[in-house]
Amino acid sequence: MTYIDQLKREIQLKKTPKRIISLVPSQTELLVDLGLESSIVGVTKFCVHPKHLRMSKAVVGGTKQINIEKIKALRPDIILCNKEENTKEIIESLEAIAPIHVSDIYNLDDCFELINMYGEIFNVQRTTSTLVANLQLDREAFQLQFQNTDKLEVAYFIWKKPWMVAASENFIDAMITEAGFVNVFKDDKRYPEVDLSNPKLKEADLIFLSSEPFPFKEEHVLELKAQFPEKTIKIVDGELFSWYGSRLQKSYSYFQTLHN
Template sequence: MQVRDALGRTIELAAPPQRIVSLVPSMTEWLFSVGAGERVVGITDYCSEPAAAIAHLPRLRGTKNPDRTAILSLHPDLVIAEQEENRERDVLALAAAGVNVYVTAIRSVADTATQLAALAAVLDVAATAAPMIAEIQAAMAEPPAPARRVLALIWRDPWMAVGQDTYANDLLRLSGGINVAAALPGRYPRAPLAELLALDPDIILLPSEPYPFSERDLPAFAEVADRCQIAFCDGMALTWPGPRTAAAIASFRQLLGNAV
């Protein structure tokens, strides 16, 4: 059968894939959640969930520097990549070596529902994936009115924030947040902290990943602590599309005080 990935690339498959390499941590979790975990034969060093189920799987280095030789040695019939997470050169090199590479490009919560449904059909797990897709669609149905100005940081040294055209930005929007950093150029804008704080957020989110913000980072925000809320949050909930999405919207609505 011929299928198209999110980038419009055509992939020819003789049957639903049985040997899958996942180069995306969130996708690894999703594969196990829809019953395709037994088909996963390789993952990245950063894949962490479901921890017990993936403990035995070969690690293939990072998302930005996968060990292509090791991937080929596993003889996968499908490699799953994500446009944001993985490099084009690795996708092209694996494809040139005869490997089917399916690329997602999730930049919104709506993308999560449509693209995971499409991939579920490719893997012949559509029925198992359907309840999760329905939960995501239900969470999207009644977004609260925007109420709080949010600055969601993802890194320091240099300081980086969630910007426009990203999954996390859309999740915050559906949670009733107005992402102040979306006004800056770039999907993950870099700027001095003073410039980011000048965007006048009502709440600053400090996620647990990709940079692990903690109490030690609080002194950097001393000058604004009296006029805005500073909250630690689950980085996976903020940035991992898939089985976490519906619950993440509910939890961020609570955090932002916009529960519906």
Template structure:
């Protein structure tokens, strides 16, 4: 490990290289990243939502969901490391895991370029630094391509992740940072909540250029988009939630997706 570039996670905890680690990953997008870096053989467990790459993760034992983790299953797997995320995993669960897992690696990417540090952290800890650097080079190339696009108009868009109740994302989220790469912003709703609830009102709708319905975590469909557009009278688009919210290896495709999303939305005006 380079002393000038220590392996420090989102809580400021330093980690030593552990090429012989047994990993349980409780973050779907990071499970995919670990596989991308050639580390699938070190994965001892994953959540049921860790579905990519399908042919690889099928052989890795499931340990519940991101929120309803099966602590005893993880205990029996005897991992040396568990990878968690501040948004996706609950603090009491992580604290229980820390009682018997020697190393808990906490992640919290908040913007697209945070993926560079994430890849280097995973590669540095688990013995795949060269693969991580190759991945980072690919990310930089995709990011540069996105930035070469001619600037488009600034827009205010409401990104919906749930209904009954309706929920959106705050400016402090990874999704909002992805949208900001296009010069788009999300409205300020809620009282400091990262995923605030909201009600449709004329005042809210009047301040929007478009509404984006995500395919996850709620499974919005084109039918939902068509019905909502008729209800509120402004453009509503269905967007791929994995492309917009999955940091890690899917972020490369996510950067390309941003360009096509802008073209789709701009084409309606």
């Protein structure tokens, strides 16, 4: 059977994969929520949801560094990767071991496409169709509730030393829009370094400090509050702005609390 991944690469599978390695935390969680936990044989050290998974599955490294020999020994039927999370070198090094499915996520439509792809590959179409339908209902209900509210401008920090923000052409930017805000750095690309004197920070109504990948804490809120005393500065759940897949089931209710 021939399948196409999100980089338009062809993948040949002789049968439904029963031994899965996932090198992407959000995709690992999605597999579990699709009822495929028993088929997962390998995960990364960053696959923290569900919490018990790293104790019951082989940990094959991180998202940027992997143990090739450990992966070979697990005899996977398929390895799941992501264009942004995993390097091109990693993907190329794994191609001789098993078919590789690569996701490429920039927005909600990409998420829905990936979920449906997994439905076909792992023969769980009914489960994936229900998940996508429920996510679309959550999205529509949220948009209906907040369609007439003024959209506040947000600066979304993902790193310190150097200070870095999420700009455009990434999934976080899409989720900032989904949450009913405007990314003040939308005219910039990807994840630029910024100086705290950047005039766009003065334009922002809100400053969000993401809980990941940099673990912002209350001390960082106070540090920025000294620089921008008039602004609302808040630590936000980075997973609900950057994890795609089944974690999206929690995103819209969280976004509602941010507005409230």
